[in-house]
Structures are given as structure tokens and as C-alpha cells.
């Protein structure tokens with residue numbers, strides 16, 4: 001049975017036809033304008049029509065970066081898109097004439113990894129998508145955990161530092177302000193500003209504008225400030241995973257997202273920090289910390305599979 005998975009980002013829509021084995025048969029990518037919900041819907045519909053031509057498609061699954069309601073049809077709010085109480089399911093279904101399921105993008109990624117990636121064979125996983133922020137997805141006892149109103153697993157917005165950095169969600173001190181791609185850059189900039197002598201390689205590379213790629217490259221070349229920024233990221237991740245393990249006791253954590261491409265610079269330290277901060281340490285099995293396997297397609301594949309199981 002073929003379904004179409006769609007991943008809606010801030011600037012583009014990625015879609016793919018996915019088979020029962022989680023294999024992407026064909027995919028497409030179109031730019032979109034996140035400021036205009038009707039244009040986003042038109043772009044999604046165009047992708048579905050293109051991919052569906054000459055094929056029998058059963059349903060469409062959409063991964064969307066926002067708070068999706070419990071009926072998996074309305075995006076209540078999206079921090080980076082213009083959606084407010086957006087009836088996405090109805091709108092897309094009306095345009096393409098197929099059943100549509102809407103899911104939070106990080107949940108869709110977690111489901112993709114659980115079914116076909118690093119979470120295969122596991123029953124309890126926590127998936128962390130480390131990009132600009134931290135997206136969270138939880139699978140418990142083989143089922144996606146969505147909470148009472150579909151708002152569960154917003155793991156990046158648990159508080160790590162009381163009164164800390166302002167988050168895009170409006171709160172202060174959220175975990176994702178200390179353990180994400182943004183956090184990495186903020187940390188490196190702060191160290192470079194206070195101690196430029198520790199950031200000579202970074203400042204040389206960046207030429208005034210420090211972003212994630214420069215911090216990564218500078219860390220690989222031994223830049224002290226950049227390595228310190230990665231250490232802060234690793235320790236923040238480890239602390240957060242230990243907190244989650246205290247609540248959820250998962251069998252494994254899966255780390256994905258753009259920042260995980262630089263995993264060699266932080267994952268060992270994050271694993272160590274996690275184990276050191278784990279409650280009941282020494283008297284319990286320790287969850288594995290694995291890297292995601294499906295890359296940027298995890299959300300699309302997961303959404304397609306959720307549509308199949310609607």
C-alpha cells in the first residue's frame with residue numbers, strides 16, 4: 001500500500017511516496033511561503049498531485065512544525081509558520097480528495113525512526129531532533145505518546161535554567177536554549193566576546209559572523225571557545241536526557257536533526273553526562289544513546305506510516 005508523507009518546513013515542502021517497508025519510492029521538494037497558509041496548502045496539494053499521478057495512493061500524512069490538536073487535524077499554533085487554528089487536514093483533504101492525517105513534525109520523525117530507523121526492535125524510545133531548537137517525540141510501549149490534547153513531548157521547552165535565556169515560546173530558560181544549534185552559536189559568541197584569545201580560530205573563520213557551521217569547523221580545528229560551546233551542549237543534553245529517563249525510563253534515546261551531523265564533537269560527552277546524572281545510577285539498566293538513521297527523511301517516512309495506520 002502506498003501513502004504520501006509530507007514534511008512542511010518554514011521555506012519548503014518535502015514530500016514522498018512511501019511503501020509498506022518505509023522505502024521512499026519517489027520524492028519531490030517545492031519552495032513555499034510560510035506567511036500564507038493557503039499558499040502552503042496549495043504547495044502541499046501540488047506535491048501530492050505530482051507524486052500521485054498514475055499511482056494508487058491510500059492516504060496522506062503531514063508532519064507540521066507546530067502544536068497539532070488531539071484529532072490530528074488542526075494546527076493550533078506554529079512558532080515559525082503563520083498557522084493559528086489552521087484546519088490543515090480539512091484544507092488539504094479538500095484539495096486532494098484523500099484521507100489526511102496531521103502530526104507534529106518531531107512526533108512524525110520519532111515514529112519514522114521507531115518503525116524503520118535507529119528505534120527498530122525497541123518498545124520505549126525518546127527521539128530528540130536537535131536543530132535550531134530541540135524537537136521531541138516519545139514512543140511508549142510501541143505507541144506514539146501524544147498527551148491528552150496532542151501537546152505532549154514538547155521536550156525542548158522543559159526548564160533547564162530558571163530565569164535563563166528567553167525562548168521563542170515566550171518562556172525563559174527552556175532546555176532548547178542550552179542544548180540546540182542556536183544554543184551552540186549563542187554560547188560560542190558569548191565566549192568569543194568575553195575571551196577573544198580563546199576563539200582565534202573561530203573568529204578567523206567567521207570573519208565577524210559566527211554561525212553553527214563555523215563553530216563546528218573551528219571545533220574540529222581545536223578552537224578552545226568552540227570546543228567549550230560543544231561541551232556545554234553535551235552537558236545540557238546529558239542533563240535533559242537524565243531528567244527524561246527519571247520520568248519515562250526509555251530503552252533508548254535517538255539523537256537526530258542537523259546538529260547531530262557533528263555528533264563526533266559531542267555525543268560521547270553527552271552520553272557520559274547522561275550516565276553521571278541518572279537517578280538510581282548503578283542500580284538500573286542504562287538507556288542507550290543512538291544516532292538517528294533516516295536523516296532528513298525521517299519525518300516524511302514517519303508521517304506516511306502514520307497515515308497508513310490512521
Ligand SMILES: [Zn+2]
Pocket residue numbers: 156157167168169170171174
Ligand atoms: Zn521554550
